[in-house]
Amino acid sequence: MLNKHQKIQFSQMVERSVEQATKNLSGTKGVVSVRLSQEEIDVIDQLVFLELAKNRSDATAMLIREGIRTHESLFNEMREYTAELEQVKAKMQRRIQESGLVGRLQQADDREEIPNGGDGHESKSND
Known part of the structure; x- marks a missing residue:
């Protein structure tokens, strides 16, 4: 059991730890x-x-x-190229959607049947 003095010290230590953790986490966006x-x-x-x-x-x-x-200048250049690539990607996604290709591919996929009840194995006929 802790005596009164030890309890006070422990309480102060916890407070300092919480304060330090709050300082450490301020501005933190995530853990890697x-x-x-x-x-x-x-x-x-x-x-x-x-x-x-x-x-x-x-x-x-x-x-x-x-x-x-x-390497700030290199990373700034990388961000610019990434932004350009994101625009090209979005443009291509819109173009493919507008072409109807995705819908036709999904319909074709839906029409495909898996042989013999879906187990992927062909059964041999006893004819």
Whole structure:
């Protein structure tokens, strides 16, 4: 059982943890799981050991942000090309829909029958 002083310390620790978690999560959009080599994990652990990052997650995020910042012009160019490709994709989807091809393919698919009750095996006739 905790004494009064320990309970107060524990309560303060929980409050600090909640505050820190809230700070860490502010602006966070999602969680990504990644597989890393031991060498990459060692670099991340060194950042944590040197107290340049609070934990592995923060160290990893820091390195990713730095990589994106370093190659910002390349990623901006990639975004522009991706936007252009999205427009071409949407145009082709509309064109294919308007052609009626998708509907005809779906009708043809619906008309196909699977032989012998759908088990995919042909039965031999005993004629």
